[in-house]
Amino acid sequence: QQQQQMLRAGAGRSFRLVQVRAESAEATASVAINPSIKKESDKVVDTVVVGELAKPLTAYCRCWRSGTFPLCDGSHVKHNKATGDNVGPLLLKK
Amino acid sequence: QQQQQMLRAGAGRSFRLVQVRAESAEATASVAINPSIKKESDKVVDTVVVGELAKPLTAYCRCWRSGTFPLCDGSHVKHNKATGDNVGPLLLKK
Ligand code: FES
Ligand code: FES
Numbered sequence: 001q002q003q004q005q006m007l008r009a010g011a012g013r014s015f016r017l018v019q020v021r022a023e024s025a026e027a028t029a030s031v032a033i034n035p036s037i038k039k040e041s042d043k044v045v046d047t048v049v050v051g052e053l054a055k056p057l058t059a060y061c062r063c064w065r066s067g068t069f070p071l072c073d074g075s076h077v078k079h080n081k082a083t084g085d086n087v088g089p090l091l092l093k094k
Numbered sequence: 095q096q097q098q099q100m101l102r103a104g105a106g107r108s109f110r111l112v113q114v115r116a117e118s119a120e121a122t123a124s125v126a127i128n129p130s131i132k133k134e135s136d137k138v139v140d141t142v143v144v145g146e147l148a149k150p151l152t153a154y155c156r157c158w159r160s161g162t163f164p165l166c167d168g169s170h171v172k173h174n175k176a177t178g179d180n181v182g183p184l185l186l187k188k
Contacts, residue, residue, distance in 0.1 A: 032179035033127035033157065043174065045182035050144035060184055062156045063127065070184060080137065085126035088139035090154055090164060090184060 034064040046070040048092065059089040128158040140164040142186065153183040 038044045048060070048070075059072035063085075066073045072089035079085060132138045142154070142164075153166035157179075160167045166183035173179060 030177060031125055032177045033173075034179055034181050039180060041180055043170070043180055043182040045185060047185040047187055049187045050147065051188070053144065060154075062158070062184075064156070064181065076137070079127075083124060083126045085128055086133060086135055086137055087128050087158065088137040090156075091139060091141040092186070093141055093143045094145070 037064055037069050050092065050094075053092060053094055056094050058092045060092060061089055063087045063089075131158055131163050144186065144188075147186060147188055150188050152186045154186065156184055157181045 034044065046060075061069050061072040061076070063072075063076040063079050065075040065079050067075065076087050076089065080087060128138065140154075155163050155166040155170070157166075157170040157173050159169040159173050161169065170181050170183065174181060
């Protein structure tokens with residue numbers, strides 16, 4: 001399963017990179033998943049007071065690539081397409 | 095910043111792997127961040143009806159490594175330590 005995932009993630013990329021990834025069974029799990037959000041912080045934790053939600057449905061980012069983090073801005077779509085991943089937001093429903 | 099992050103992420107791993115990562119400015123962003131959760135699904139989206147929250151504070155996973163996904167079980171601590179990452183949950187407060 002994980003091997004298959006890594007090969008899918010490497011689709012369209014150079015063979016060399018795919019080969020190096022395939023050598024490590026832990027490649028997916030062994031890199032940082034947050035490239036840029038609050039990297040000065042030891043741990044990025046956000047709190048939503050649910051009583052203060054403005055809209056009936058609000059999407060919160062779980063891909064760490066949103067320009068409006070902690071909110072989702074749809075950037076997971078690009079990430080999923082580029083890597084073969086399948087991540088998406090957490091929806092908060094009033 | 096990103097280069098630094100990649101080198102930190104590679105600490106304790108083979109030099110060869112670090113070198114290959116450093117060659118790609120997009121290494122962090124170009125792998126799947128979800129190794130195992132619902133990989134049969136095209137996109138993992140979860141919905142929380144906030145009126146149904148049982149506890150005053152509930153943590154939701156954003157590291158994709160929780161054994162109780164979509165809830166946080168603390169697995170982000172191990173991931174952060176292993177990779178130098180700084181991810182953490184989204185807290186929902188009643
Ligand atoms: S932008 Fe990150 S989950 Fe949508
Ligand atoms: S277990 Fe994933 S954020 Fe805590």
